[in-house]
Amino acid sequence: MTIQFNDESFRGDYTFRNSDWAIQRFPFPFHEDSYMYSVNMEQHRGGPKGSVYEQRFDVDEHYVSEMKDRALVLDQDPLRCQSLPHMTLAGWDLLELIMVSKSEDYPDLFELNRDGNRWRWVNKPLRIDHTFTFLDETTLPYGPMEYITRQAQGDFAILDQRDDMLWMDAGMVTTQADWSLDFDIGMNFFEWHAPVPKAHEMGIFVRALKFLLNIQQGAPARRLNWTMTVNPLLDTSPENYHKWGIQKTELTPENIGRKQHLRVELQTFFRLPRSNALVFPIRCYLCAFEDLMTVPKWGRRLHRVIRDLPDELATYKGFIDNRPLMLDYLSKFDDGLPTSLGIWPDRETEPPLQK
Amino acid sequence: MSKFDFPPSIRSRPIWSSLEARKGTAHLMIADAEGAEAILDIATPELMANSHIIHIPKGKSYSEHLSALNPAQLYEGPSYEAALPRIRRVLTDGHMGLQVYLAGTEGLMGQAMQEMMSAGIPHSAIQTEHHGSTARRMQCVHCKGITEDIETDPYQCSHCGLHLFVRDHYSRRLAAYQGVRVDAEDHGNIPEPKGIYE
Numbered sequence: 001m002t003i004q005f006n007d008e009s010f011r012g013d014y015t016f017r018n019s020d021w022a023i024q025r026f027p028f029p030f031h032e033d034s035y036m037y038s039v040n041m042e043q044h045r046g047g048p049k050g051s052v053y054e055q056r057f058d059v060d061e062h063y064v065s066e067m068k069d070r071a072l073v074l075d076q077d078p079l080r081c082q083s084l085p086h087m088t089l090a091g092w093d094l095l096e097l098i099m100v101s102k103s104e105d106y107p108d109l110f111e112l113n114r115d116g117n118r119w120r121w122v123n124k125p126l127r128i129d130h131t132f133t134f135l136d137e138t139t140l141p142y143g144p145m146e147y148i149t150r151q152a153q154g155d156f157a158i159l160d161q162r163d164d165m166l167w168m169d170a171g172m173v174t175t176q177a178d179w180s181l182d183f184d185i186g187m188n189f190f191e192w193h194a195p196v197p198k199a200h201e202m203g204i205f206v207r208a209l210k211f212l213l214n215i216q217q218g219a220p221a222r223r224l225n226w227t228m229t230v231n232p233l234l235d236t237s238p239e240n241y242h243k244w245g246i247q248k249t250e251l252t253p254e255n256i257g258r259k260q261h262l263r264v265e266l267q268t269f270f271r272l273p274r275s276n277a278l279v280f281p282i283r284c285y286l287c288a289f290e291d292l293m294t295v296p297k298w299g300r301r302l303h304r305v306i307r308d309l310p311d312e313l314a315t316y317k318g319f320i321d322n323r324p325l326m327l328d329y330l331s332k333f334d335d336g337l338p339t340s341l342g343i344w345p346d347r348e349t350e351p352p353l354q355k
Numbered sequence: 356m357s358k359f360d361f362p363p364s365i366r367s368r369p370i371w372s373s374l375e376a377r378k379g380t381a382h383l384m385i386a387d388a389e390g391a392e393a394i395l396d397i398a399t400p401e402l403m404a405n406s407h408i409i410h411i412p413k414g415k416s417y418s419e420h421l422s423a424l425n426p427a428q429l430y431e432g433p434s435y436e437a438a439l440p441r442i443r444r445v446l447t448d449g450h451m452g453l454q455v456y457l458a459g460t461e462g463l464m465g466q467a468m469q470e471m472m473s474a475g476i477p478h479s480a481i482q483t484e485h486h487g488s489t490a491r492r493m494q495c496v497h498c499k500g501i502t503e504d505i506e507t508d509p510y511q512c513s514h515c516g517l518h519l520f521v522r523d524h525y526s527r528r529l530a531a532y533q534g535v536r537v538d539a540e541d542h543g544n545i546p547e548p549k550g551i552y553e
Contacts (some may be wrong), residue, residue, distance in 0.1 A: 079499070108416060180496055186528040194367035195524050238496045242517055245539030281486060
């Protein structure tokens with residue numbers, strides 16, 4: 001199908017909306033009625049047709065507007081995109097991976113023609129038609145990582161691998177769940193995860209690191225992560241927290257369905273061929289509570305997950321103060337019926353709300 | 356008694372240990388204030404014969420004690436910034452086998468370590484020992500300005516004026532802890548500052 005791109009904003013008047021199509025394919029992150037950390041990795045080799053898992057780099061109706069929002073963030077704060085000097089080759093690796101994947105997966109939107117190192121890249125939604133020399137930075141308007149990630153949804157962290165460790169040595173980070181690339185660049189896997197409560201003690205990061213170090217070329221992996229965001233604000237950065245933090249206090253029983261968003265990250269992991277670095281795309285999907293509640297199974301489940309989440313996690317994810325308000329709202333969509341296993345909406349088989 | 360037991364913390368927070376004399380062709384020792392005591396503790400005539408000591412007194416002079424060690428070179432500077440060109444000059448002459456010893460406040464050790472790392476010395480090869488003030492070098496995550504010698508939480512950013520809470524999250528690259536607006540979700544509600552370890 002051809003995607004109709006929305007003209008929408010992720011700030012100010014917040015005109016961001018999900019179509020019915022986008023709600024149906026929203027990556028609901030809870031496969032059962034409770035949540036705790038786990039190393040929930042699986043192979044990233046496609047998925048159900050139309051789902052966010054189907055392609056290597058999902059493109060959806062928000063693509064063009066998200067790229068405009070990214071350009072705005074970078075105008076205001078160029079430090080959101082940084083690459084340590086030894087990471088340029090990994091940037092080229094990433095450029096190749098994205099161009100090849102998108103042109104193969106969305107041939108109606110993207111085209112790549114390669115004649116040796118002379119490449120022609122056509123990005124129809126963003127109206128780009130550009131011929132350049134692969135591995136020659138002087139033929140691009142930005143470094144290779146910045147060039148291609150200004151054209152790809154989601155944040156990108158590029159991790160160098162050395163001494164049996166991953167190092168966050170480059171990234172494009174404008175849609176983050178409250179972490180700073182500028183502060184974390186150069187840190188190792190345990191250091192940049194240091195502020196996460198509980199998971200270190202549970203051995204989560206030791207196991208995750210072991211898994212990630214062994215990811216092979218052509219065998220990418222994926223997992224979902226989630227948090228909560230008031231308003232469809234993509235740029236929930238620590239840099240701007242002094243401006244957006246106050247929005248968390250604007251929830252009321254009347255506006256919560258519209259304003260409160262579940263924020264889900266589809267995290268994928270690809271080995272890069274020349275640099276042996278690992279690229280870690282973190283794609284953000286937002287969905288308003290009232291849209292989630294149109295799926296009866298998700299309504300029942302979200303209430304139970306949020307109700308039973310340990311305080312420590314609700315604090316870390318930044319919604320402990322709003323949890324009572326959320327539960328008042330969500331409880332109306334929980335009739336106590338059992339839910340089917342797995343993340344899919346199961347609209348045909350799950351009963352409608354019984355109250 | 357100038358040693359302080361830092362409470363256990365998160366994985367990005369640096370852990371300072373104790374200096375020990377190592378075998379090396381040359382020894383670069385950088386310390387501020389009471390950090391001089393860590394050097395006095397490990398000094399031997401053999402070690403001192405190849406040692407270059409850089410000390411920033413910060414009002415606590417140890418010149419008599421340090422010169423009595425007879426180091427190959429001894430420099431006392433008014434500030435870390437003033438000592439920096441000299442440190443860089445020493446590093447351009449540094450060969451394999453150069454041992455680096457840092458002692459004193461976290462701000463001094465962090466900044467000197469940052470300098471060593473940009474000269475290609477891995478942070479894990481650098482010895483450290485904390486002495487003296489437990490004040491922190493803080494970066495405001497909002498305006499990126501760095502404020503030195505912060506002893507209270509929250510503190511006021513000396514650049515943008517926001518009141519920031521003091522995190523344990525630490526960047527070796529910036530040699531600073533992270534400060535984040537304390538009243539972001541309740542403007543004007545700024546808690547009374549307390550000592551960071553109170």
